[in-house]
Each structure stands twice: as C-alpha cells, then as structure tokens.
Amino acid sequence: MYRDVSSCNTYNYGDALYWDARYIQEGGSFDWYQRYSALRPFVRNFIPLSSRILMVGCGNAVMSEDMVKDGYEHIxxxxxxxxxxxxxxxxxxxxxxxxxxxxxxxxxxLFPDESFDGVIDKGTLDSLMCGTDAPISASQMLAETSKTWRDLYFDHVWRSNSKDASSKQTRVQLENYVV
Incomplete structure (x- = not known):
C-alpha cells in the first residue's frame, strides 16, 4: 500500500501516499524551514495567544507543541x-x-467559514507547487484557506520551483487575492 520514498520525485509531494510512506520510513519529528523559536517574534506579533489557529500541512513537526508551551490555546x-x-x-x-x-x-x-483567526503554512504551498497541477492545487489551497480565516490580504502571490519563472506552466499568479 505504501511506496518506497526513494522512488518518488518532487511531483509526488501533493500525494498522500508519498507522505504516508515518508513518515513510516523516517519517523521522528521534523520542522521544515525553521523551528518555532526562530519564527516566534513574527508569530507573536501577528497572532494573539488566544487565537484559533489552523496549522496546515503539520506533518510531524513540533511547532504546534512549542506554540502551546509559549501560551497558545487552540491549534x-x-x-x-x-x-x-x-x-x-x-x-x-x-x-x-x-x-x-x-x-x-x-x-x-469540514470547517465552517471563518473558523480560525490565523492560518500557518510553512511548506504545504511549496509542496503543492512541485506537482504537475501546481497552479490548480495552489489556487484550491488558497481558496480553501481564505474561507477558514479572515483579515489578511495578498496583493500578489508568486511561487515557482522552475528556473524559468516566466513559464505559465510553472507559476501561479493570484492578483488581489483576499483571504
């Protein structure tokens, strides 16, 4: 049922079976990009401790645990x-x-509109941008997260994993996207 992660390429990052296999093989905890201690000043500045927080693509990271230790109440x-x-x-x-x-x-x-006061994503959008349907997946993610929370405005959101960032197939542009 699960695949060997070593046989997967970046195009599997949007696939549940890829991640299931990876977590079975690797176990333990891993925080993508930064630990909470490095992000704390930014998070504390924008998200009050009493906020209802949605952590998307949580994986096996300890960031949520560290946030609870720091006083966050609902993650x-x-x-x-x-x-x-x-x-x-x-x-x-x-x-x-x-x-x-x-x-x-x-x-x-599953979540009613505006269920959360803040949404944190450290790597999920990047993972979705590795897939063959990257623009569609990214748009779906942003549309879904925009329903669950309020009070943030993206004027332009760009993310590309291609050396040719001008290629329409490898970029997503979401202009004046309100979330």
Missing amino acids: TNIDISSVAIEMMRRKYEYIPQLKYLQMDVRDMS
Missing part, C-alpha cells in the same frame, strides 16, 4: 497524511490545546 493541525496525523494524535493525546485531523488542504469543507 488545529491538518495534514494529508493519515500516518502523520495518527502519530501526532498519539504523541499529543494529553495536550488538549492540540487537535489533529487528516485533511487535504485543497478541500477543507
């Missing part, structure tokens, strides 16, 4: 990987401030 973590979610549910079953749900960020219809 809902979602990930496409059922393996990651089960691992995290077991690990944090005694921390009521943390909730874990298996969910694809491109379809968050």
